[in-house]
Amino acid sequence: MRNTLIFAGSSCPTLTSQICSNLGMAPAAVELSQFANGETSVKILTSIREKDVFVVQSGSSKINDSIMELLILISACKGGSANKITAVLPYFPYSRQSKKKSHRGAITARMLANLLHVAGINHVITIDLHASQMQGFFKCPVDNLHAEPIIARWIRHNVPGWQEAVCVSKNAGGTKRVTSLADALKLNFGMVTTDKRRGGGNMTASMIMNRLDGLIPESEMDADVSKLQISPEFDSMNREPKPHLSNLQTEQKSEHPHHNSHSSRASHSRQESQSSPRKTSSMQSPRRSANGNNLASSSPLARAQAVPARSSPIEEESEFTDERARDITHGRLVQGHIVPDDYPSPTQSALSTSTMIENPDEDPMEMSRASSFFNPEPHPLGGSHDAAATSDEEEESFNNPSFEQMITLVGDVRNRTVFIIDDMIDKAGSWIAAAECVVKRGGAKKVYCIATHGLFGGDALEELQDCDCIDTIVVTNSFPIPADKTRTVKKLVVLDLSNLLGEAIRRNHYGESISPLFSHSYD
Structure with missing residues (x-):
């Protein structure tokens, strides 16, 4: 492509090289370095006057250094009289902080969008924003691409018997993403939800x-x-x-x-x-x-079962049955793992011994359910359910022994392959809990954990590898994964996004429509 330059940031040089190879060009020359005190230095080694410039930089483990490098590189291109500057961000940093989660919280994603505007950005290309409403943060056009067609194509070519599989969301916030993939593959879908119960202060x-x-x-x-x-x-x-x-x-x-x-x-x-x-x-x-x-x-459930119902000719002739009740499965989570129903509950152990002696037949499941009626969990913004904690904050309670959670699986997954879908994998707690729920409670035969961005914070990748209920982990190369982490992981599959991003860059340069990039190919 004439009058086009592609600069590679330090976070994803391999991905940039693959994009340039698909477009038949080489990355533009640039020198990226740091001073002894950690300050970032950028030096462009080629002319960019009246050129169409694309800067490829994704989030990385050194997220703040990557952001400053991106801002300085954009500012240097603007100062060099570039015609148009496009930021290609496969993973948009701070995308999980797109709303206030407390009264004194910050909307960091909007602040980053303002920084990019001040630096001189003209266009943004990204993949699977955590919240699609973030496109309104920018004062320039945003192309929010989707990795769903690539994931769907991989499933059709690499998963045996995928026609009988079920797409499952590991939390209520990801149902829209899961139903989109299920509709594309013509599959059934389900959902896993967790309900936190705090022990020690509640009375049933x-x-x-x-x-x-x-x-x-x-x-x-x-x-x-x-x-x-x-x-x-x-x-x-x-x-x-x-x-x-x-x-x-x-x-x-x-x-x-x-x-x-x-x-x-x-x-x-x-x-x-x-x-x-x-x-x-x-x-x-x-x-x-x-x-x-x-x-x-x-317990309330026992009282409901023991109270005799009113007799009527209609009830005597026909017995009420609900077939859908078989598709709802409950389980107990203690420290992020499925436990048997007779497992000692943290709610029980926190109570006094006299209470336990007086209630020897108390069902721990009923105790966990009824505790919310007398001591409900407060919401961050005064009852606003939109700002309630989702998968980002639910990981904190998995390692806390004083929490017990009720986990519910909605959907029939028995003897089927399950695709657990989300936009990113950061910590492993919620993924392991969902996988154990569909296998140990739902009876699934195989589990695929599929996400666009593989952040794998801490030891998340090793924990997913050690989980017996997870068979395969599928992510894209939008976020750079260190080689030392992937060396011993046999379950990890990394899908390539270079063709998608390269085609988006080409169509953006020539002014073509990018709508075909959202369609599914059935080759």
Whole structure:
């Protein structure tokens, strides 16, 4: 290409060489160095006047040095009278900090976009932004390419029996990305979600009801329980909704203001049972099951199962069944790994010994579920679910022994190959948890962890390699992976993006449409 120069940053010289080789040209001469105190120095060794300049620089393990080198290189090209300067960023740095996650947080991705504008950028080419809304941060055109066609082509050519596979998202925030690939491959999709439970400070509903049953007489139960103001949401775990306890007592007192004896209350209960069976079942305190056990001290799920349902001709003739319930699988996560249902819970171990003795039959799964009703986790921005922690922050709780998490798999993956999809792999905790969930709980036979950007922070690559539930790790070369990390990893597959980026550079230089780069080829 005439009047075109491609400069290679220090973060991805190999990728730049492959791009230039596909375009039939050589990288432009530039000298990149650092002073003794760590300052970056850039010296361009060729004329760039009235040329179309492309600077290829991706994020790397030395992310701040790479950013400063990119800004200085762009400024040097602008000072050398370049006609147009395009930044080619396969992985856009700080893309995970694209929104405020606390009241005093910074939107760092927007700040970096402003820095690029001040340095003199005219166009940006990147691949799979963490949040596509980031394109609005820039004051210049942005081409956000996708690696999905390359990944889909690799799956069709290298995965045996991929037609029966299932695409799974490892968190709720990545469902749009997963459904896009599933639609391209005509596959089913599923989702894995985790729900954090903090141990040590919560009391389940069954514990509270057990305390009331042991310390308060039955005659005073109605008056004391009404002070708890139990919400209808908590009682919604039963099969049918029940009215508020305080409302029931108000109705009872208003209808019989002068009858305080036990006999009058009993006769009133018999009258109410004939007119309203639901109200009778709700006012019995404490309720007892057929075998004589106190339902107030059992778990909410046990009380829902033990309370007899109202008999009706429709219910007697037809039994309700839900086929979709088989596609929802629950599991327990302790320190980021699937554990059996009878595994000692951190929530249990943090409680007092007397509580555990009084509740020997308490289900740890029910304790974990019910704890959120009385001590919910606060949200960073006052209840804004949009700013809640996703896969970036959920890794912190995996190594904390005081946390137990409920993990839920939605979708049928039994005896199928599973593609766990996301845009990047940084830490291994959420990937290992999702892989163990689909294999140990869902019964999947093979797991592929697929992402565009392989950041592999810390020992993430070694942890993924050591996980028995993960068979293959698929990433692209958008982020440089050190050779010493990949030397001993046999599961890693790196896809090449040089053809995609080279074609984007060529079409951008000649003013052609880049829409064909988003289409899937079925060769």
